Amino acid sequence: xxxxxxxxxxxxxxxxxxxxxxxxxxxxxxxxxxxxxxxxxxxxxxxxxxxxxxxxxxxxxxxxxxxxxxxxxxxxxxxxxxxxxxxxxxxxxxxxxxxxxxxxxxxxxxxxxxxxxxxxxxxxxxxxxxxxxxxxxxxxxxxxxxxxxxxxxxxxxxxxxxxxxxxxxxxxxxxxxxxxxxxxxxxxxxxxxxxxxxxxxxxxxxxxxxxxxxxxxxxxxxxxxxxxxxxxxxxxxxxxxxxxxxxxxxxxxxxxxxxxxxxxxxxxxxxxxxxxxxxxxxxxxxxxxxxxxxxxxxxxxxxxxxxxxxxxxxxxxxxxxxxxxxxxxxxxxxxxxxxxxxxxxxxxxxxxxxxxxxxxxxxxxxxxxxxxxxxxxxxxxxxxxxxxxxxxxxxxxxxxxxxxxxxxxxxxxxxxxxxxxxxxxxxxxxxxxxxxxxxxxxxxxxxxxxxxxxxxxxxxxxxxxxxxxxxxxxx
Numbered sequence: 173x174x175x176x177x178x179x180x181x182x183x184x185x186x187x188x189x190x191x192x193x194x195x196x197x198x199x200x201x202x203x204x205x206x207x208x209x210x211x212x213x214x215x216x217x218x219x220x221x222x223x224x225x226x227x228x229x230x231x232x233x234x235x236x237x238x239x240x241x242x243x244x245x246x247x248x249x250x251x252x253x254x255x256x257x258x259x260x261x262x263x264x265x266x267x268x269x270x271x272x273x274x275x276x277x278x279x280x281x282x283x284x285x286x287x288x289x290x291x292x293x294x295x296x297x298x299x300x301x302x303x304x305x306x307x308x309x310x311x312x313x314x315x316x317x318x319x320x321x322x323x324x325x326x327x328x329x330x331x332x333x334x335x336x337x338x339x340x341x342x343x344x345x346x347x348x349x350x351x352x353x354x355x356x357x358x359x360x361x362x363x364x365x366x367x368x369x370x371x372x373x374x375x376x377x378x379x380x381x382x383x384x385x386x387x388x389x390x391x392x393x394x395x396x397x398x399x400x401x402x403x404x405x406x407x408x409x410x411x412x413x414x415x416x417x418x419x420x421x422x423x424x425x426x427x428x429x430x431x432x433x434x435x436x437x438x439x440x441x442x443x444x445x446x447x448x449x450x451x452x453x454x455x456x457x458x459x460x461x462x463x464x465x466x467x468x469x470x471x472x473x474x475x476x477x478x479x480x481x482x483x484x485x486x487x488x489x490x491x492x493x494x495x496x497x498x499x500x501x502x503x504x505x506x507x508x509x510x511x512x513x514x515x516x517x518x519x520x521x522x523x524x525x526x527x528x529x530x531x532x533x534x535x536x537x538x539x540x541x542x543x544x545x546x547x548x549x550x551x552x553x554x555x556x557x558x559x560x561x562x563x564x565x566x567x568x569x570x571x572x573x574x575x576x577x578x579x580x581x582x583x584x585x586x587x588x589x590x591x592x593x594x595x596x597x598x599x600x601x602x603x604x605x606x607x608x609x610x611x612x613x614x615x616x617x618x619x620x621x622x623x624x625x626x627x628x629x630x631x632x633x634x635x636x637x638x639x640x641x642x643x644x645x646x647x
Contacts, residue, residue: 187273188274189253191232191254191274191275192252195276198248199232199234203234203245206234206237207232207233207235209232209233214230214231214277217229217233217269217279218230219269220262220264220268220270221262221264221265222608223524223579224270224608225573227267227271227272228271228274230276231274232276233278233279235281235282236279236280237282237283239395243361243363244361245276246278246357246359246360246392247360247361248361249638250359250361250638253638254275254276255275255276255639256278256638256640257270257276257277257278257388258277258333258388258392258393259280260280260301260327260333261303263324265528266605266606267607268334268607268608268640268643275638275641278392280301280327280329280394281327282301284303285298286306286311287299287395289311289314290369291314291316291400294316294399294400294401295369295397295399295400296316296318296397296400297369298328299394299395300330300393300395301329303325303326304325304326304328311400315402315403316400317403318398318400319343320338320340320341321338322336322337323508328398329393329396331347332347332384332393333387333388333393334347334605337559337562338559339436339505340435341559341561341562342559342561342562343434343467344401348385350398351367351380351384352367352368352371352380352399353366353368353369353396354367354379354380354393354395356391356392356394357392357394358633359390363394364379367397369397386644387607387640388643389640389643390633390639404435404473406466406467406468407465407467407473407501409463409464409465409495410463410477411461412461412462412464412481412484412490412491413456413457413491414459415459415460416460417541417544418541419460419487419489420439420461420462420560421439421537423462423480423484423487424439424560424561425534425537426483426486427483428561430479432480433468434480435466436465437463437465437559437561438557438558438559439460439462439565440460440461440511442458442460443556445458445460446458447511447514447515447517447555448507448510448511450517451507451510451513462560463505464477465501508557511568512526512568514555518553518570519570521572521573522573524569524570525571525579525582525586526566526567526568526569527566527567527568527569527586527589528564528603528604529564529565529593529598529599530565530593530601530602531596531598532563532597535563538596540556540558542592543567544556547567550581552569552578552581552585554570555567555570556568563602564602567589569585594613600613600616601613606644607643608642608643611645614644627645630645631647
């Protein structure tokens, strides 16, 4: 497996497609001031949270307010063979939003309505621009919640497109398990529906699962039907410090293998704890730490937590502290979700190259410990966080964006980490997606035959290659 070139972070070498003035004129005539060609707007829609720095912005941005808007914009672009890139809130990490072949960006942020709450069936239907925090705020009066929590306040459409997960995945699963149905605008501008509100179906090909995780390369998601869950009767969070990462990981493995229904279990290494303390004004022990959460009845939560505390003690866990009030829990989880920004602030002017691998839980310690030893030896500043309950973890390599040496070192570390994860029967990405950065790794993970099958599906559904081209694999 060849490591991706460090030049990928500067500008993927792909020919730009011409966006004819006739299309721009037509878009402006149809959408009025909801179509912008202003440079500042285009630049905003031509970058995400990845480390790519110099990709040209799209030629125009269309602010869609309805499915009909998306359908019209895609049909107009298709008539000119011009690429279309969906845009939610811009929080992706692997270059998903970048207009590497030019084209127009379709911003669905104004499509932000909760369309139907069916509390009796534990489902909700939303437009793609609804964010996870907005959704939970709007449904809280029903006694239900949507558990998928990738950290960033991402849009539901973007979370579906990248098959996101996050801190709650160990108990509630990922977007793959929680999307029941979709409305999608295809490459021709046609509107199709996949799935229903029923919890299962044997009707035909599973197009919902095909679209979830397709990263905008097969269509633009314009409506999402999701599973909801009852708010737990009792919730308790706890932190526990450990003398080593290995001790924390061994504790996690034992928790999962014993079948304890823990809702969240997050690993934060000593570097991350120090950065979070500085950023969020906390005083957590600066050692590897597990941040855990338990959901259930008061009795079951108490029993789960006591069992976990005993397991942690067997691995020299200490400073076990409880957070039972909503305010205390929010403070801890907000600090965890701000780890990325805490890392950036710890080295002013740096860029974070974020990794994302996932391995079987029994192989987690092997993968993590070897990877930590490599990055420690490299001298690159970093932080480590992980949704370790499902074997998923992330390094944030904090590099000087002007230093080619540091960039090359970070890419080499990432390459070694992914190769190790694949050798342990894991995946090159547990939740960030392929985007631009992991195309070579996809081939290594799935094999050329599987990628060719994906390519055949892409050819069939998007023969002009206008849907977010240059992502996942080369056409």
